[in-house]
Amino acid sequence: MRATSLAAGGLACAGAAMTIAAFAGGGQALPKPTPAHAVTTADRGAQVFIEQGCGSCHTFAPANARGGIGPDLALSLNGRTRAYVLQSIVAPNAEVAQGWNPDTMPGDYGQRIAPEDLVPLADYLLKGAE
Known part of the structure; x- marks a missing residue:
């Protein structure tokens, strides 16, 4: 009892x-929590940047990233096109940023990053490079 x-x-x-x-x-x-599909492109781009650890190598002020292995993305991507940024991610040796050595960035981000996440990432980087 x-x-x-x-x-x-x-x-x-x-x-x-x-x-x-x-x-x-x-x-x-x-x-109510925001549905996953309601995440904006800019938000998704920032998430991909973080998920992929881009800030461990690159400096990028919008993400408070201070990596020193690769170029400062806000400087090196300023005035560039989305096509250039996408190519720099999936084929980083195609055109290496001035003052940087080839083969520094891994060449497999085209396989690591889901295809639907590449454009949001590129757009996020371009927005931060304005």
């Missing part, structure tokens, strides 16, 4: 706590 009354008491306390929490919030519903 005692275990049953303890369990019932625990449920009553949990229910009371939930009620208090609801009223303490002013009766307002919590905001």
